[in-house]
Amino acid sequence: MCRQTEKGRAVSEPTFAVPPKAPANVRVATKQAPRAAAAERVPDPGSELGPTGRPFPALPEPGPRRAPVEEAAVDQAAVGQRSPATVIALCNQKGGVGKTTTVINLGASLAEFGRKVLLVDFDPQASLTVGLGINPNEVDSTIYHLMMERDVPLDDVVIHTGIENLDLIPSNIDFAGAEMQLINEVAREQVLARALEPAVSRYDVILIDCQPSLGLLTVNALAAADGVIVPLECEYFALRGVALLKGTIDKVQDRLNPKLQIVGLLGTMYDGRTVHSREVLQTLVNGWGDAVFHTVIRRTVKFSEATVAGEPLIAYATSSAGADAYRQLAKEVLARCPGA
Numbered sequence: 001m002c003r004q005t006e007k008g009r010a011v012s013e014p015t016f017a018v019p020p021k022a023p024a025n026v027r028v029a030t031k032q033a034p035r036a037a038a039a040e041r042v043p044d045p046g047s048e049l050g051p052t053g054r055p056f057p058a059l060p061e062p063g064p065r066r067a068p069v070e071e072a073a074v075d076q077a078a079v080g081q082r083s084p085a086t087v088i089a090l091c092n093q094k095g096g097v098g099k100t101t102t103v104i105n106l107g108a109s110l111a112e113f114g115r116k117v118l119l120v121d122f123d124p125q126a127s128l129t130v131g132l133g134i135n136p137n138e139v140d141s142t143i144y145h146l147m148m149e150r151d152v153p154l155d156d157v158v159i160h161t162g163i164e165n166l167d168l169i170p171s172n173i174d175f176a177g178a179e180m181q182l183i184n185e186v187a188r189e190q191v192l193a194r195a196l197e198p199a200v201s202r203y204d205v206i207l208i209d210c211q212p213s214l215g216l217l218t219v220n221a222l223a224a225a226d227g228v229i230v231p232l233e234c235e236y237f238a239l240r241g242v243a244l245l246k247g248t249i250d251k252v253q254d255r256l257n258p259k260l261q262i263v264g265l266l267g268t269m270y271d272g273r274t275v276h277s278r279e280v281l282q283t284l285v286n287g288w289g290d291a292v293f294h295t296v297i298r299r300t301v302k303f304s305e306a307t308v309a310g311e312p313l314i315a316y317a318t319s320s321a322g323a324d325a326y327r328q329l330a331k332e333v334l335a336r337c338p339g340a
């Protein structure tokens with residue numbers, strides 16, 4: 001169960017001024033922003049402001065994992081520490097904001113910290129499956145089969161990635177028809193929650209990579225989750241959809257899943273050299289307060305390179321700033337979700 005974070009207020013239109021454009025033939029010297037250097041690396045805790053304009057907290061080193069229910073059942077030493085998986089949905093109805101990249105790299109970081117992690121590709125576009133180096137056309141069983149067919153064992157759909165502690169339930173284009181089919185199901189909003197039941201007793205953390213929509217599939221993901229992480233590109237239009245998403249989260253919490261909470265909003269593709277990126281992040285913090293993660297993910301081409309290589313950045317460029325940022329995010333998530 002995730003810690004209650006300060007509830008965000010709806011973000012209205014940002015009010016910052018748009019800087020006047022210089023004539024095309026005038027070269028403008030770009031001033032190095034004071035916070036740009038801080039954004040290059042994870043800031044020193046306590047001593048300096050992070051990119052969100054708040055003092056960067058000292059995050060605790062992740063403790064040892066607590067055995068999932070199934071392991072605790074066979075390991076006497078772990079009895080008393082049994083804990084079901086913390087299920088987190090990565091949601092934003094906008095595409096290209098870093099949901100899939102965050103699922104891959106947050107998942108890989110949590111696995112590095114010893115958590116047993118299951119990633120669920122919940123998007124027919126199957127970017128998560130591709131991003132982990134798996135050809136969606138070559139997988140026989142997907143999340144579609146687990147949800148729509150009775151008695152499909154979890155082991156038939158789970159793929160072990162090449163990374164220790166990191167498993168995947170893949171997706172492919174078969175899943176595109178699922179939304180239409182779900183409409184006729186009994187308790188159609190809770191089909192994923194039921195399908196994931198066996199996984200909840202086997203893993204420490206389950207991350208669901210949602211498709212860019214607020215339709216029935218996303219409602220299924222929210223109904224199955226303990227918490228939501230909302231990745232947002234640090235760009236003006238990113239702010240406009242957040243209030244709508246919050247409305248959907250509130251409805252699911254009211255009607256289907258009272259335990260659902262916002263774990264945090266994550267600024268992605270941040271460029272500390274631009275006033276624009278910094279102002280968007282500030283507007284986000286003004287509206288949502290501590291719900292915004294202290295960690296932000298900088299824009300770097302390394303993420304696309306890692307996708308082409310079919311690996312998390314954590315593995316592809318293990319000591320890069322991007323990899324470190326996701327490790328930092330994993331610490332923040334573990335601090336906010338003590339059960340994980």
Ligand SMILES: Nc1ncnc2c1ncn2[C@@H]1O[C@H](COP(=O)(O)OP(=O)(O)O)[C@@H](O)[C@H]1O
Pocket residue numbers: 094095096097098099100101102127212268269270297298299300301303304305307
């Ligand atoms: N921090 C980042 N910096 C630069 N490119 C990024 C970053 N995060 C993601 N990308 C790239 O942006 C594209 C969209 O990201 P993705 O994670 O697939 O978004 P979504 O799942 O929200 O559609 C991908 O090509 C990805 O490699």
Ligand SMILES: [Mg+2]
Pocket residue numbers: 099100101123127128209210
């Ligand atoms: Mg995606």
